[in-house]
Amino acid sequence: MSDPEILFGIYCPPHPQPLLSPEASEGYGKLRDAFETCRKRIEESEADLILVYSTTWPSIIGHQIQGHPEPEWVHVDDDFHYLGSMPYKFKMDTEFAEKFRESAESRGLQSRTVAYDGFPIDTGSIVALKLLNPDNRIPACIVSSNMYANRAETIVLGKSARDAIAAQGKKAVVVVVSSLSNRMFTEHIDPAEDRIHSAKDDEWNKKILEFFGDGRLEDLSQLSREIHGQIRVQKVVAYKPAWWMSATMGQNNNYRGEVLAYEALHGSGGAVVVLTPSKGSVGDKEFDEDDVEHYHGDRGVLNTGAL
Amino acid sequence: MAKGEIVLGCLAPHPPHVVYAENPEQNEAFAEGGWETLRWGYNRLARKLKSIDYDAMVIFTPHWQTYIGTHFLGLPKFKSKSVDPVFPNLFRFNYDISVDVELAEKMCEVAGESGIVTKMMRNPDFRIDYGTITSCHMLNPEWDKPLVTISSNRNAHYYSPEVMNEQASALGIACAKAIEESGKKVVLISSHSLSHRHFVTESPLPEDMSREHIYNHSQYVWDMKLVDLMRGGKMKEVIDIMPEFTEQTIAETEAGGLTWMMAAMGYPEYPAEIYGYQSVIGTGNLIAAWDPIEATREIVL
Numbered sequence: 145m146s147d148p149e150i151l152f153g154i155y156c157p158p159h160p161q162p163l164l165s166p167e168a169s170e171g172y173g174k175l176r177d178a179f180e181t182c183r184k185r186i187e188e189s190e191a192d193l194i195l196v197y198s199t200t201w202p203s204i205i206g207h208q209i210q211g212h213p214e215p216e217w218v219h220v221d222d223d224f225h226y227l228g229s230m231p232y233k234f235k236m237d238t239e240f241a242e243k244f245r246e247s248a249e250s251r252g253l254q255s256r257t258v259a260y261d262g263f264p265i266d267t268g269s270i271v272a273l274k275l276l277n278p279d280n281r282i283p284a285c286i287v288s289s290n291m292y293a294n295r296a297e298t299i300v301l302g303k304s305a306r307d308a309i310a311a312q313g314k315k316a317v318v319v320v321v322s323s324l325s326n327r328m329f330t331e332h333i334d335p336a337e338d339r340i341h342s343a344k345d346d347e348w349n350k351k352i353l354e355f356f357g358d359g360r361l362e363d364l365s366q367l368s369r370e371i372h373g374q375i376r377v378q379k380v381v382a383y384k385p386a387w388w389m390s391a392t393m394g395q396n397n398n399y400r401g402e403v404l405a406y407e408a409l410h411g412s413g414g415a416v417v418v419l420t421p422s423k424g425s426v427g428d429k430e431f432d433e434d435d436v437e438h439y440h441g442d443r444g445v446l447n448t449g450a451l
Numbered sequence: 452m453a454k455g456e457i458v459l460g461c462l463a464p465h466p467p468h469v470v471y472a473e474n475p476e477q478n479e480a481f482a483e484g485g486w487e488t489l490r491w492g493y494n495r496l497a498r499k500l501k502s503i504d505y506d507a508m509v510i511f512t513p514h515w516q517t518y519i520g521t522h523f524l525g526l527p528k529f530k531s532k533s534v535d536p537v538f539p540n541l542f543r544f545n546y547d548i549s550v551d552v553e554l555a556e557k558m559c560e561v562a563g564e565s566g567i568v569t570k571m572m573r574n575p576d577f578r579i580d581y582g583t584i585t586s587c588h589m590l591n592p593e594w595d596k597p598l599v600t601i602s603s604n605r606n607a608h609y610y611s612p613e614v615m616n617e618q619a620s621a622l623g624i625a626c627a628k629a630i631e632e633s634g635k636k637v638v639l640i641s642s643h644s645l646s647h648r649h650f651v652t653e654s655p656l657p658e659d660m661s662r663e664h665i666y667n668h669s670q671y672v673w674d675m676k677l678v679d680l681m682r683g684g685k686m687k688e689v690i691d692i693m694p695e696f697t698e699q700t701i702a703e704t705e706a707g708g709l710t711w712m713m714a715a716m717g718y719p720e721y722p723a724e725i726y727g728y729q730s731v732i733g734t735g736n737l738i739a740a741w742d743p744i745e746a747t748r749e750i751v752l
């Protein structure tokens with residue numbers, strides 16, 4: 145199979161402030177402007193698919209892919225309900241969704257499309273699609289983030305996305321919705337005084353953004369476990385977005401990286417980054433863990449361990 | 452005004468599977484049955500509730516997750532459809548619920564006075580989570596009582612299960628005080644499973660009971676340890692081992708529900724009524740109730 149055509153990748157935060165209250169702080173406004181820049185880039189590109197991986201859509205039964213042609217609802221965020229509602233109506237590429245599911249299954253993953261009226265699309269996906277593709281000019285696809293999935297499964301999921309993009313000859317923009325450090329303040333704050341929760345989170349975020357700026361996506365993928373331990377609140381087993389993004393975009397460091405904005409979102413680290421494939425690599429990649437092509441399950445660790 | 456009181460506390464797990472299996476007219480999906488041990492236990496507890504005089508249900512749910520304080524539903528009516536994000540094939544429930552806003556505001560106020568970060572939720576487009584709906588439907592299928600939903604603040608994620616235990620206890624004590632001051636008779640509902648490791652695959656027919664079993668034996672042993680303590684009226688001990696239980700079994704108690712309810716009820720030293728235990732997609736689910744009145748307290752199972 146020939147390589148898929150991935151025009152560029154976007155890493156952006158899931159919080160609703162850039163959509164609902166960009167005027168509340170200078171930082172939210174800058175993030176909104178960065179989303180706007182990405183929107184224009186997409187419009188000027190020849191993209192015919194926006195593929196979203198959202199960390200705010202957790203799944204349990206394998207990997208869920210949005211398969212409703214026109215999901216429509218009025219969404220309200222669990223924490224930030226007071227900022228207002230988020231009405232949405234999106235256009236999904238259902239043929240791609242089916243192909244993605246098929247590709248995932250052929251690599252050993254459990255996967256299904258979901259196509260139900262009123263299915264609750266998550267805050268992060270809504271923020272991204274409303275800001276990046278406001279007129280639904282380009283059909284989209286959203287994939288969930290499985291709660292239990294770890295590195296192997298996530299990398300295989302990325303490779304499945306790649307297979308599907310190549311098989312359908314799509315020109316795709318890949319969007320990963322995730323914060324950097326994800327510790328928010330546990331109190332209500334004045335948005336004008338928003339800042340990164342701690343100096344340590346800020347320093348790690350800046351280190352990650354240095355890598356992004358240098359286009360070193362695969363290096364970030366290799367650092368995922370370290371990032372998880374250092375600056376991620378342990379809600380899920382691992383920090384997965386860089387694994388998925390790198391696997392989907394080809395597992396290399398050959399990108400032109402642009403950090404368009406980095407600001408606090410209620411204490412968490414919100415960055416908008418664009419990675420455009422380019423020639424020439426930064427340094428040599430160091431693979432500490434095996435690459436993986438096919439998912440073989442959790443290998444019954446718990447059951448056999450008791451014998 | 453007479454003092455308000457907690458007339459019953461219920462541990463009411465909310466796998467959407469049990470509503471799915473009951474085939475209520477509000478749910479769009481159709482099932483051939485399944486999970487009878489839980490459903491029949493729920494049916495029996497629902498009958499007991501019919502014999503109790505109460506004004507409102509107050510439910511603490513893991514599926515309204517908040518990180519910035521504890522939030523309370525704050526509008527009198529919510530009518531919409533709740534679709535489970537994880538099991539949308541099973542649960543697409545059209546609801547029409549009433550909220551006791553006065554009681555919610557009272558709890559929010561008293562919790563705030565005791566130093567807990569709080570917020571009233573007043574957005575009319577807000578969707579009620581499937582945890583609230585499943586537990587409330589199974590306990591009161593007629594939906595003829597107003598409820599208050601309390602969000603679960605995720606202290607276990609941000610700090611540790613120990614901090615969760617402390618904060619959920621403080622919230623429970625504040626809610627009990629608010630209930631007393633309200634003059635109302637209230638049923639408390641702690642909505643969650645015990646052990647909480649799921650299978651990540653689903654059988655083609657989800658209600659095929661030949662496939663249903665606990666995820667592993669260690670989860671089962673822990674769950675039974677808790678059931679034994681509950682039968683023995685040792686709720687303080689249950690709450691004391693909660694951090695370890697939660698970590699060992701990835702239990703849904705991590706959200707703080709049981710701790711909240713037990714603190715509100717003063718850590719009962721009388722036996723819990725046990726209505727059923729069954730696994731759902733590998734998780735351990737117990738239905739239990741704490742009846743403060745000895746004369747009506749039963750040995751159910």
Ligand SMILES: [Fe+2]
Nearest residue numbers: 465513582703
């Ligand atoms: Fe749950």
